Amino acid sequence: MSDATIEVRNLRKRFGRTLAVDGLSFTAEPGMVTGFVGPNGAGKSTTMRALLGLDAADEGEALIGGRPYHALRTPLLEVGALLDAAALHPSRRGRDHLRWLAHSHGLPMSRVDEVLDQVGMDAAARRRAGGYSLGMRQRLGLAAALLGDPPVLLLDEPVNGLDPEGIQWIRTLLRDLASEGRAILVSSHLMSELEDTADHLVVIGRGRLIAETAVADLLAAASGDRVRLRTSARAEAMELLAREGATVAVTDRDTLTVTGMPTQRIVELLTGSNVPIAEVAAHRATLEEAYMELTRESVEFASARKSEAAE
Numbered sequence: 001m002s003d004a005t006i007e008v009r010n011l012r013k014r015f016g017r018t019l020a021v022d023g024l025s026f027t028a029e030p031g032m033v034t035g036f037v038g039p040n041g042a043g044k045s046t047t048m049r050a051l052l053g054l055d056a057a058d059e060g061e062a063l064i065g066g067r068p069y070h071a072l073r074t075p076l077l078e079v080g081a082l083l084d085a086a087a088l089h090p091s092r093r094g095r096d097h098l099r100w101l102a103h104s105h106g107l108p109m110s111r112v113d114e115v116l117d118q119v120g121m122d123a124a125a126r127r128r129a130g131g132y133s134l135g136m137r138q139r140l141g142l143a144a145a146l147l148g149d150p151p152v153l154l155l156d157e158p159v160n161g162l163d164p165e166g167i168q169w170i171r172t173l174l175r176d177l178a179s180e181g182r183a184i185l186v187s188s189h190l191m192s193e194l195e196d197t198a199d200h201l202v203v204i205g206r207g208r209l210i211a212e213t214a215v216a217d218l219l220a221a222a223s224g225d226r227v228r229l230r231t232s233a234r235a236e237a238m239e240l241l242a243r244e245g246a247t248v249a250v251t252d253r254d255t256l257t258v259t260g261m262p263t264q265r266i267v268e269l270l271t272g273s274n275v276p277i278a279e280v281a282a283h284r285a286t287l288e289e290a291y292m293e294l295t296r297e298s299v300e301f302a303s304a305r306k307s308e309a310a311e
């Protein structure tokens with residue numbers, strides 16, 4: 001799957017007065033799930049639409065396997081996309097929709113049953129789409145994206161409408177598809193949805209790149225060297241640790257956050273002075289915390305603009 005790369009280079013797209021994408025560049029590599037995250041209106045859908053040739057870029061490039069969408073010879077075999085799961089006529093049966101897609105792209109009918117099996121939708125696909133839940137439409141959309149067995153997948157908020165079991169299922173599916181060497185770009189405005197799914201993250205705000213990072217690096221940076229300490233002798237512990245050079249902040253009634261001192265040294269000092277310890281643990285940031293930290297600035301900017309406009 002050597003053509004499995006998604007590249008966005010200096011992409012710019014304006015809608016009237018709104019600069020939806022503002023000089024964005026990033027790469028999603030093969031064999032990885034790349035999470036594409038940003039607050040509502042950050043420009044994720046516009047970027048995906050540019051990659052699929054649905055929105056023309058004002059500047060820059062959006063490439064699949066090194067080529068713009070319109071230059072792909074067999075698009076369905078080169079890139080699969082899930083953009084709007086609701087776009088299906090209510091009287092149409094899911095299976096017939098896929099059969100029509102397969103037929104019009106010269107794919108064998110056997111692919112239809114294969115992908116329906118892959119998304120766990122065999123029986124439901126024989127019913128009319130009008131009765132489908134949002135989760136079922138998402139599964140059908142995913143089946144369509146997988147029909148041509150493409151090396152690149154672009155999925156815009158695929159978790160939308162799925163129940164907890166469905167979310168778990170899609171995580172496993174995406175991990176499996178990436179392990180086969182595909183490049184997968186998955187957008188979400190909720191970082192928690194990408195926990196345990198994405199290897200790499202592209203974080204955007206106001207159409208610009210905020211961070212492009214491995215998930216592991218982001219978590220390590222956000223965790224810092226903070227240690228959470230719970231003790232019934234808060235004042236004594238604070239004094240002792242500060243005297244030895246740590247920075248200590250009060251988190252709540254019996255909890256302190258200590259920075260600048262390893263956990264082991266904290267334990268040694270406190271036990272040496274008979275200060276009771278109820279709990280001590282190195283802080284491990286969640287992906288959500290790391291994301292909030294990264295996007296705070298762009299969210300603050302947006303709310304400042306809103307209040308300016310309201311004045």
Ligand SMILES: Nc1ncnc2c1ncn2[C@@H]1O[C@H](COP(=O)(O)OP(=O)(O)OP(=O)(O)O)[C@@H](O)[C@H]1O
Pocket residue numbers: 015016018019020038039040041042043044045046047188189
């Ligand atoms: N066709 C359009 N016409 C006018 N403005 C648009 C159009 N498409 C997007 N926009 C605007 O461009 C900005 C980026 O929108 P986009 O849908 O790409 O963001 P997003 O990150 O996908 O957000 P969400 O998570 O809400 O889907 C928004 O301000 C949006 O209102």
